[in-house]
Amino acid sequence: MILTVDFGSTFTKLTAVDEKSQKIAGSARAFTTIETDIRDGFNTALSELEAIVGKVEYEEKYAASSAGGGLKMVAVGLVPELTATAARLAANNAGAKVIKTYSYELSDEECDEIHGIVPDIILLCGGTNGGNKDVIIQNAKRIAEIDGDFAVVVAGNKSASSAVMDMLKNRKAILTANVMPSFGKLDIEPAKNAIRELFINQIIEAKGISAAQKMMSYDIIPTPLAAFQAAELLSAELKGLMVVDVGGATTDVYSMADGSPTKPNAMLKGIEEPFAKRSVEGDLGLRYSMPTLIEAATVSKVAKEAGVPPEEVNNWLLRCSKDQGTLANNPKDKNIDDTLAAMAVEIGIMRHCGKVEAVYTPFGETFIQEGKDLSDINYIIGAGGPVIGSLDPAAVLSRAFATAANPFSLMPVKAKLLLDESYIFSAMGLMKKTRSELALNIMMAKLKEVG
Amino acid sequence: MSSKTLILGVIGADVHAVGNKILENAFTLAGFEVVNLGVMVSQEEFVNAAVETDAAAIVVSSLYGHGEIDCRGLREKCDEAGLSGIKLYVGGNIVVGKADFVQVEKTFKAMGYDRVYPPGASVEDAIDNFKEDLGL
Numbered sequence: 001m002i003l004t005v006d007f008g009s010t011f012t013k014l015t016a017v018d019e020k021s022q023k024i025a026g027s028a029r030a031f032t033t034i035e036t037d038i039r040d041g042f043n044t045a046l047s048e049l050e051a052i053v054g055k056v057e058y059e060e061k062y063a064a065s066s067a068g069g070g071l072k073m074v075a076v077g078l079v080p081e082l083t084a085t086a087a088r089l090a091a092n093n094a095g096a097k098v099i100k101t102y103s104y105e106l107s108d109e110e111c112d113e114i115h116g117i118v119p120d121i122i123l124l125c126g127g128t129n130g131g132n133k134d135v136i137i138q139n140a141k142r143i144a145e146i147d148g149d150f151a152v153v154v155a156g157n158k159s160a161s162s163a164v165m166d167m168l169k170n171r172k173a174i175l176t177a178n179v180m181p182s183f184g185k186l187d188i189e190p191a192k193n194a195i196r197e198l199f200i201n202q203i204i205e206a207k208g209i210s211a212a213q214k215m216m217s218y219d220i221i222p223t224p225l226a227a228f229q230a231a232e233l234l235s236a237e238l239k240g241l242m243v244v245d246v247g248g249a250t251t252d253v254y255s256m257a258d259g260s261p262t263k264p265n266a267m268l269k270g271i272e273e274p275f276a277k278r279s280v281e282g283d284l285g286l287r288y289s290m291p292t293l294i295e296a297a298t299v300s301k302v303a304k305e306a307g308v309p310p311e312e313v314n315n316w317l318l319r320c321s322k323d324q325g326t327l328a329n330n331p332k333d334k335n336i337d338d339t340l341a342a343m344a345v346e347i348g349i350m351r352h353c354g355k356v357e358a359v360y361t362p363f364g365e366t367f368i369q370e371g372k373d374l375s376d377i378n379y380i381i382g383a384g385g386p387v388i389g390s391l392d393p394a395a396v397l398s399r400a401f402a403t404a405a406n407p408f409s410l411m412p413v414k415a416k417l418l419l420d421e422s423y424i425f426s427a428m429g430l431m432k433k434t435r436s437e438l439a440l441n442i443m444m445a446k447l448k449e450v451g
Numbered sequence: 452m453s454s455k456t457l458i459l460g461v462i463g464a465d466v467h468a469v470g471n472k473i474l475e476n477a478f479t480l481a482g483f484e485v486v487n488l489g490v491m492v493s494q495e496e497f498v499n500a501a502v503e504t505d506a507a508a509i510v511v512s513s514l515y516g517h518g519e520i521d522c523r524g525l526r527e528k529c530d531e532a533g534l535s536g537i538k539l540y541v542g543g544n545i546v547v548g549k550a551d552f553v554q555v556e557k558t559f560k561a562m563g564y565d566r567v568y569p570p571g572a573s574v575e576d577a578i579d580n581f582k583e584d585l586g587l
Contacts, residue, residue, distance in 0.1 A: 079499045130456070130484065131504035183486040183504055267491060359491065361464040362515055368491060 259372025394451030526563025
């Protein structure tokens with residue numbers, strides 16, 4: 001029997017996996033107890049799990065964690081569309097929550113802001129190899145002056161690396177390969193690995209989860225990285241795949257597709273985004289981020305779609321803001337929540353996908369594409385409570401499709417809609433490196449087709 | 452000169468791709484580090500690429516006659532982005548019709564371009580000029 005654990009911000013979730021029958025044997029959860037001892041919540045959930053599967057000796061134990069605010073990061077680059085974007089993509093793919101991305105030389109105000117964010121890690125990038133050195137060196141100097149117990153991953157111009165590391169000699173700093181070694185080309189794996197190493201070696205300790213680490217057979221990884229790995233695993237079977245995971249605080253979108261242009265006459269501009277891409281929308285969520293979600297969607301649109309007067313949307317927002325644990329347990333509230341989930345899907349997917357702009361040249365119409373063209377993907381998987389628990393998940397998920405209202409977005413045109421109905425996504429992703437076949441088989445058996 | 456990186460591209464809504472490839476080859480063979488942005492390049496793309504790669508010069512091509520309007524303001528954008536002193540070169544069929552090249556050169560130099568090449572200019576001459584300008 002295998003045990004997977006997710007130390008979430010609210011709940012510690014345990015899943016027992018039976019490798020012989022290739023099935024989930026049982027699952028249980030308890031409140032995360034990071035303030036006292038993380039093991040308390042774990043043990044409570046474990047005894048609950050024992051009641052289902054019996055007292056068993058687990059051969060392998062895996063864990064992910066987003067307790068203590070998850071992996072909070074700040075990304076710093078040079079040009080917003082270039083190394084700053086590359087830095088954000090790398091941090092997102094490492095499973096981090098990128099609170100803010102900065103470009104050019106950091107100002108006093110920005111340094112104060114970073115201090116206020118209290119990041120776990122700062123990813124410092126800037127310049128192609130042999131390119132601009134001044135800005136990354138200056139930013140290293142500024143970062144060295146910021147008070148805080150954060151680590152720095154340096155992944156910029158290699159010609160500046162010794163000067164940068166010298167500036168950061170009194171900080172926890174790791175030097176790794178440039179996220180953009182040559183113009184427009186990304187190399188984000190080394191930075192992703194460096195972030196993972198830091199998470200394992202330092203962040204776990206700082207967040208008070210090292211006691212939990214001792215009980216596990218493998219390194220604890222950030223929860224979003226586990227979900228990322230699940231999507232990577234599934235993409236072997238489900239070619240052309242997107243995942244949208246709507247939560248209380250964020251909406252995470254994953255795509256496993258190369259995203260090259262499908263339109264004739266389309267020309268790709270800007271950086272080439274990676275095959276496996278994660279984006280995180282920190283303003284799209286059903287509870288903590290409900291105010292910003294409603295702002296992005298607009299009250300009038302939410303009200304119109306839900307078929308209620310705007311005051312009802314505002315009232316619901318007020319109630320949920322007062323108590324983040326508010327549940328929609330009558331049809332009226334549920335209707336608004338489901339509408340909001342649909343909006344989060346639509347906006348999250350739209351921001352993840354690339355866009356085209358029609359340009360009229362003397363030689364006819366051509367298109368300039370930025371980002372990934374995901375119009376021809378084949379599968380969209382819905383995850384997270386607001387999607388899975390909605391009354392009509394197919395309706396919520398189908399908001400991922402391109403509409404006439406957004407003609408320039410390269411959103412999916414048609415795709416099979418699937419649901420992570422048993423909430424096993426991140427648990428299965430944890431086993432990617434060691435038990436990939438088992439994890440994939442269970443996910444394939446458990447995904448439910450909707451619509 | 453710390454860098455000999457050239458940013459190359461065809462500006463505006465111009466899709467003439469052949470000459471662009473020839474220039475990329477010629478400049479690379481001449482020993483320059485070439486960042487080729489291809490065709491339909493906006494001013495912002497030229498500037499962003501030059502900032503990130505610490506380029507020594509931006510080489511702008513325009514073949515479809517709209518060069519004057521497309522090229523206007525690039526020097527100011529470079530100044531704004533902290534690329535003071537970067538060399539700006541332009542060439543191709545940069546204006547419509549058979550305009551007097553002396554006048555055309557004057558116009559583009561006033562716009563902040565360091566060298567202006569007429570139709571049929573030789574790439575070898577341009578390379579010699581660049582090397583001279585960049586102290587190579």
